[in-house]
Amino acid sequence: MKIIITLFIFLISPCLSAQDKLFSWGVVSTDCQSFLDLVNRTDKYIQDYGDNQIISTQNFYTAVFQAYLSGLNIMVYVEKDSWKNLNFNSEDYLYFYMENYCSKNLSEKISSGLIEYFGELPNA
Secondary structure: OHHHHHHHHHHHHHHHOOOOOOOOOOHHHOEHHHHHHHHHHHHHHHHHHOOOOOOOHHHHHHHHHHHHHHHHHHHHHHHHOOOEOOOOOOHHHHHHHHHHHHHHOOOOEHHHHHHHHHHHOOEO
16 A cells, blocks of 8 residues: 555645746656666565555556657657557567666656657657
């Protein structure tokens, strides 16, 4: 239950700064250190209590990453009438790409890594 509360607080915390003008909003606006901290806490929780009580961190973040990339792709399509092949790599590849990016760029925003990943994808 503790991890569920932590996850909830983590998810709503970007919304608490409503006075700021945001380039991106939500989970992808948090820094990479927060992402890695949550992954580590979740992994520890699963080791201690099992995984039948929570959604996996990998599934959660993969869904968030896919949504952000889809939004970028729609923007590119509207602006340039072309788009990226989002499923060029597997979902696991995307997740581990971001985990690797974040381990090397702790103070960067998750969105920065996703934009870098997006730029590396081939056009469809």
